[in-house]
Amino acid sequence: MQFTTSFVPEIRFGNDLHRTVGKAAAGFGARRAALVIDGFLAQSGLADRIAAQLADEGIASRFFSSFSGEPKLRHVREATEMATGCDLVIGIGGGSALDIAKIAACCAVSGEDPMHYALAAHPLPANPLKKIMVPTTAGTGSETSATTIFTGPEGRKLWIWGPETKADLVLLDPALTATLPANLTAWCGFDAMIHAFEAATNRNAHYGAKLYAHEALRLIGGALETAVREPQDLEARGKVLLGSCHAGIAIDNCGTAIAHNISHALAGLAPVHHGLATALGFESTIGWLVEADTADLNAAARALGLQSASELPSFVSGLMDRTGIERALPAAFTGFDDAALAAEMRAPENQPMRRSTIREITDGDIGVFAARIMTLPKTL
Template identity: 45%
Template sequence: MIATLDRIPTMIQGEGALARIGPEAAALAGPGAVVLLVADPGLKASGMVDEALGALRAAGLEPVLFDGVQSDPKAAQVDAGAQLAREAGARAVVALGGGSAMDAGKLIAAIAGASAPAMAYALCAAPLPQAGLPKICVPTTSGTGSETTRVSIVTGPDGSKQWFWGDELKAERVILDPALTVGLPPHLTAATGLDALVHAMEASTNRNANPANDVYAHAAIRLAAAHLERAVAHPGDLKARAAMQLAAALGGVAIDNAGTAIGHNIGHALGSLRPIHHGRAVGCAMLATLAWNVAEDDGPFAAVAAAMGEPAEARRVPAAFERLMRATGVAISLASEFEGVTPARLAAQMRRPENEAMRLSNRRAATDADLEAFAAAVLSQS
């Protein structure tokens, strides 16, 4: 097997690092440039948006705010942001927020230099434009890893999760300021942290896993396993918050090189049927499939167990993962939210083209019968 490690964005980490977006944006865009700030609208009340705008202005830049981004951003919102960037003459994009804001911001930056709508590039139907804008990602959650990946996920007009990928989507700079995550409620800290953990677990155990990339994946697993409970129980602990930020960023590096697997196949299928936090969705999916996955382990899951602080035995992973889910208060039962969704319907979503790559990358091959069993398991567990 021939493996490659893709470039990793410059990462700047530390309390107060948000102030660095000014000089970093100026270095990328040029003195006095217009910079589009793509921000989660929910951050306005926290003062983060004003702080970011102030940092850009202090560097002599002209920021323009676009906050028309919602959770699971729609392609139409990306198109609106790209049009604003064109009209304003933006020369760089700063994405501030959770995975949705970063996914949208990266895609806005990538397509702003052309005129085609976002959906023209979905699933690599057309190559992304070469004349994209430089990007700075500033995560305010610790989970998606979007800050370090060359991927954006956007909701298409039919409600399906559409994938966009290419080096044109990768940020030039990543700012990791743990103080930005302190206000995240415990249930979201837990769900996003699980997302980071699942990223790293899948990247190190799927068909694309390789020893060089495992360095990043296993580091992310160790950080998440050691610090997630503390970050949930003690929100003001900046050491735990910084560890989870780094876990998310390294988990992003891991999936950027190796992709995900069956847990994300199920998680994305769930999200296309009913509103559910992505981290919780993939956590529930991982829980429902781990026993099946570790049954034929040839080493990778044993390494995951060790990274989680367990004896290096694959059979330890399902229980360790479940303990962490329950200890952090993540709701495992999907019965109320997915009432009326049958296993057959969920399995059909799992087989859709946009989810096929995640199924095929799973180390243990998943048959259609397996998908039906997984769907039944994830919908019924409690």
């Protein structure tokens, strides 16, 4: 056995922890904090309340919330500008807010444009700004991963990757996730569960990541349905949030696989929620995947409470049914055919997820999967 697990940031978990952001910032000796926060959270007054907490600790702050959807180059540029001159970056929101905050914390110290670091063109600065991450969706695991994604000038997805992007402190506050609508709770929860599943079963899977991935599967598999159906059940919300955080640690070490190849390929065609796209990709491939019948697939199935990997396809479809995930694509996908999706699935940037999949994916397989996805109704 041989493995490496990247460092895991300090993690604090508890209801109403968002009231301790100011004290946490003071713990880093911060004097000027830059806050990247989802627009609707800022409008709800949360940005002002955080600013007041920071002011109570003698910390000046400013915030950036002029973004929506997946991060674009102009968002990460504006956030970098806002963070320049600060000594701490705080990200509060979904994966986009956290990704923007992580990039800004790196670029603000070096003065370089985010494009300078995209696709590993140059090494990241060794001493980025300190970062506190407060996820308000349970999905991307961005709070514990070294990955960020944004859309480049030509509309392509670009990555900035490196331990320098990782959080120093993660605050997990289930109460912050309670207002997330049911469909987003389900989509994000599936994304997190699939992170854990793919990290635990792909070709890069190892003991160190499986420790976190299996715990994530236990937590999310046991609580996602309740979190969707009973939005105020903070215990269930907390389990999904914690599971998402563990899943982030798992993908930080072992990456993902075929379901994420498909979801990134879909995003290359038209805007679609990443969690929904990943769930659709997962359901479309899990029956094919479990034919590999590896020890890792069976162990992941057991972590989900199943007897064996062969039960996974019906488990996945059943959980999608019970959490109300409609098998459909946004209307923006009208006009794209399966050949278009297959081409995206074969695009260079999506090959790591194809190659890491435990079964070899032939071009014929890609054609079959693309057809399954693109025959879904385009009605969302």
